[in-house]
Amino acid sequence: MSLLERLKRLLGRARRGGGSEMISCEQALSAVYEYLDGELEAGPREQVEAHFDVCARCYPHLRLEESFRIALRGASGSVQSPPGLRERVMDLIARSEEG
Amino acid sequence: MIAASRSNAPSSFEEEALPHLDAVYRFALRLSGTPDQAEDLVQDTFLRAYRSWAQYTPGTRAKSWLFTICRNVFLRQRERGRRHDEIVQRHTAMGGGVVDAVNPLWRSLDGVDPEGAFFRSILDDEVLRAIDRLPEDYRTAVVLSDVEGLTYMEIAEMTGVPVGTVKSRLFRGRRQLQRVLYDYAVEAGVLPGGFGTRDEEDHVAP
Structure with missing residues (x-):
């Protein structure tokens, strides 16, 4: 998440009247995976987001988890099936239809 | 082209299931550990998926459905010849809170x-x-x-x-x-x- 995105969000929240009460570092860090995994409902998500936006101690923690996830996704996500596998699968299915 | 003989049109199998071949292969590779085993696993998965295609609900996530089949095939195969390099799981996974939230x-x-x-x-x-x-x-x-x-x-x-x-x-x-x-x-x-x-x-x- 870029600094500009954080600022935009902070401004948006301020315009809407500040939003909900600030959660603790413990609460925000406990929810970091659910937040990054997109598993939080709108209300809690905004609370967690608001905490990470303003907490200098917790923000690097969020970045660390993001870096980790990018590394995992990059490493495994780039793996492609071997050439010809699709054709072999199709052949297998066609043969099973015949048999 | 696969023969059109299933109630759930096989053309939709090609359209909905086959695009996930790479994802299923990636998953199979991480489960089984070797490209050869992963390839066998993928073939078995898609063959079973095709045979069960009538049970698939169109519009639901085909990827998740294929992963389920892939994992089931893998687990059954493993029962027949357990992997030797499996790390014994030390914990019984339970739900619940995190005592130390700080990584x-x-x-x-x-x-x-x-x-x-x-x-x-x-x-x-x-x-x-x-x-x-x-x-x-x-x-x-x-x-x-x-x-x-x-x-x-x-x-x-x-x-x-x-x-x-x-x-x-x-x-x-x-x-x-x-x-x-x-x-x-x-x-x-x-x-x-x-x-x-x-x-x-x-x-x-x-």
Whole structure:
């Protein structure tokens, strides 16, 4: 998440009247995976987001988890099936239809 | 072209199932550990999926459905000849809160690389090797969530465990993986060593 995105969000929240009460570092860090995994409902998500936006101690923690996830996704996500596998699968299915 | 003889049109099998071949292969590779076994697993998965295609509900996530079949095939095969390199799972995964929300790794990286930029400098092969060393339950959850983007609910349904267990497996799997990658980065000289993160492992529960 870029600094500009954080600022935009902070401004948006301020315009809407500040939003909900600030959660603790413990609460925000406990929810970091659910937040990054997109598993939080709108209300809690905004609370967690608001905490990470303003907490200098917790923000690097969020970045660390993001870096980790990018590394995992990059490493495994780039793996492609071997050439010809699709054709072999199709052949297998066609043969099973015949048999 | 596959013969059109199933009630759920085979053309939709080609349209809905086959585009996930790469994703199923990736998953199969992480489950089985070798390209040959992964290829066999993929072939078996798609053959079974095709035979059961009438049971698939069009419009639901075909990817998740295929992963379920793939995992079931893998587990059945493993029953017949268990992998020797499986790490014995040390914990019984349970749902529940986290006692120490602060990632112990963060303490080690504080002042050195607090945002974990080193993760991105680790070679893909090393990351994959580290994933493959995770206990199977953790590996499955991490791959399905972090790489394939499945929801907690989808993973819970696939693996037949409560959502809380999925969260716990993800938490533990990710922390273990991070530690392995951190140790690798220290050994490779990417990060300075001597912070002793190993002793902190038991601070996280359950």
